[in-house]
Amino acid sequence: MTEPLPAGDFLSGLEAIVGAQHLLTDTAAMAPFLTDWRGRFTGSARAVVLPLDTGEVARVVAACAAARVPIVPQGGRTGLVLGSVPDASGAAIVLSLRRLNRIRQIDAANRTMTVEAGCILADIQGAAHQAGMLFPLSLAAEGSCTIGGNLSTNAGGTAVLRYGNTRELCLGLEVVTATGQVWDGLRGLRKDNTGYALRELFIGAEGTLGVITAAVLKLYPQPKAALTALVALESPRSALALLGLMQERCGAALTGYELMSDFCLRLVASQFPALPRPFAAHYPQYALVELSSNESEDHAADLVESAVGAALDSGIALDAVLATSSSQALGLWKLREHIPLAQAAAGKNIKHDISLPVSSIPEFIERTDALLQAAFPGCQVVCFGHLGDGNLHYNVAPPPAVGHEDFLAHQDVVNRIVHDSVAAFRGSISAEHGVGALKRDELPRYKGAVEVDMMRAVKAALDPLGIMNPGKIL
Known part of the structure; x- marks a missing residue:
């Protein structure tokens, strides 16, 4: 360069x-x-x-x-x-x-909001709420991340199961190209078949093709009620069975479905003892379930109680706690949100943001856990994530007797074990965080030569001088 x-x-x-x-x-x-x-x-x-x-x-x-x-x-x-x-x-x-932090327009009839790239995600959520609508993208960094970054990485979060990634929440873009021209694609259209879908190129491109400066975002009706339950389970296979049951009984009302292992919650309890402990006993796995209803709180309650009751009766679920207030629901979500914080407080570990076909997740966990134990006996897997959309945060901590820095020296070996296993299940080594510089050198191993060549051709066409975020993705 x-x-x-x-x-x-x-x-x-x-x-x-x-x-x-x-x-x-x-x-x-x-x-x-x-x-x-x-x-x-x-x-x-x-x-x-x-x-x-x-x-x-x-x-x-x-x-x-x-x-x-x-x-x-x-x-x-x-x-x-x-x-x-x-x-x-x-x-x-x-x-x-x-x-660039201005909300340019809210079109209530079209259910869209036009915002600039520097708008904080939480501010966009708040503006939508004030207008009586919902912008459903939600993730841990929403108080400081910007929508431009969310679009550039195609961010996910906890509501992807119902609403999709950031890509699905965007109708139009304004982009400054690598030559300094402005593409005005701020069209709030749900149907537009006039040529190539240029918008799709820039979303998820991590700033390597141009600079997103504004976007037209989809808005949704605010739900009348949202209910949260924490369900105790025997295994990831039980979690998959529960997901199927919840989808069958609740349909689009199922907005969130998070998987957490017992090791994750023990880690949270050790670092944040003031957080709630919903169960007196420990169970191998847990599913955090959120339902929202556009009808009423009673409707949402009927759905979740019926579905969870059926799971308990059939033996899919071992125990369950239903939040009866917004504060209790917030407490259950804090358990999930504090897992990364507890990891950081406990020491460094080797992180993976992966996605798999939802049906493959139980077998992936079983097989990859075994491969890691064979290579690093006693290592501790911190596995949690958005099971509903196939996205796992599959992180590996050292055995108790091994120092964190010493274990980090094996990062390349651990990554190879995990990522090769992901590839064997036709998954992705990056689900919602992007590639950046951290995973750039691994990309050619897990994408075919034809696919990488097409990506390079797009990069060369839109950024012929190679000045846009060099060294990222490719």
């Missing part, structure tokens, strides 16, 4: 576009933009640029294209695969979209 150029005219040109206050070149001022969320890697940049609107983004990108300066687009910097931080060369600028 291009060698770092001297300051002078280039930086002066950027300053003329965004103003001196929004062009950061001081080391201390740039520092928060250069380190990834987990604190594992710190890159270097020529400058951090904070444009105000799409026009300024376009002028900045055009200036970078003219000077052959790489660009790293950045949202809330909550990604987990080193996709939004620059490398160590110092050649790139960081293009922060945080100032």
Whole structure:
């Protein structure tokens, strides 16, 4: 990639576009933009640029294209695969979209909202709620992640089972291309068969093809009620059986279905003892189930009680707790949401964000657990995730007698075991976090040559200078 150029005219040109206050070149001022969320890697940049609107983004990108300066687009910097931080060369600028944070329009009749890329996800949820509607994307980082980052990584979350990933929640985009042109695709259409689906190229591209500056998002009716239950189970196979039963009985009312092992909840209890302990006994697995109803709270309660009752009667479920208040429901969800926090507090482990056909998940867990135990006796698998849509966070902690740093030295071997097993089940090594720089070198092993060649052809066509987020994905 291009060698770092001297300051002078280039930086002066950027300053003329965004103003001196929004062009950061001081080391201390740039520092928060250069380190990834987990604190594992710190890159270097020529400058951090904070444009105000799409026009300024376009002028900045055009200036970078003219000077052959790489660009790293950045949202809330909550990604987990080193996709939004620059490398160590110092050649790139960081293009922060945080100032593009306006909600441009809410079209209640069309059930859409047009927002800028720097809008915080929680603020979008709040604006939809105030308008009497729902934007259903929900994930742990929603208080700081931005919709531009969500779109660029095709983020998932807890409601994918009912509403789909971010891709399914977006109808139109505004994008600054790698040459500094603006594509206005902000159309709130649910049907549009006029050529290639360009929107689909930029969603999930992690800023490697262009810069998303705004989007038209789908809105939904607010549910009249949402109910949560925690169901104790014997095994992942029981969890799969319960999922089928819940889908058959509850249909679209089933909005969330999360799998958690007993080891996960024991870990949470050890690090956060103030959180609730719903059961007096321990069970091997748990399913956190959420139902929402557009009819009434009584309707939702009837659905969940009937389905869970049938699961208990048939022996699929061993025990169950139904939340009877919003505070109890929040307590159950906190158990799920605190698993990553408990992992971090307990020490470093080797993380995997994978997806599989839902039907294959029990066999995958059994087979991969056994492979890991054979290679690293006593290792501890922290397995949890969105079983309803096939997405597992399958993380591996060291045996009790092995230090965390010592175990991390085996990361490549652990990754190979897990990812090869994923591939054997026709799964994906990245479900909702993206590829970034962290998984870039593994991609060719798990995607066919034809597929990688097509991706490279798209990249070359839309970013011929190779300046958009270089070193990510490909």
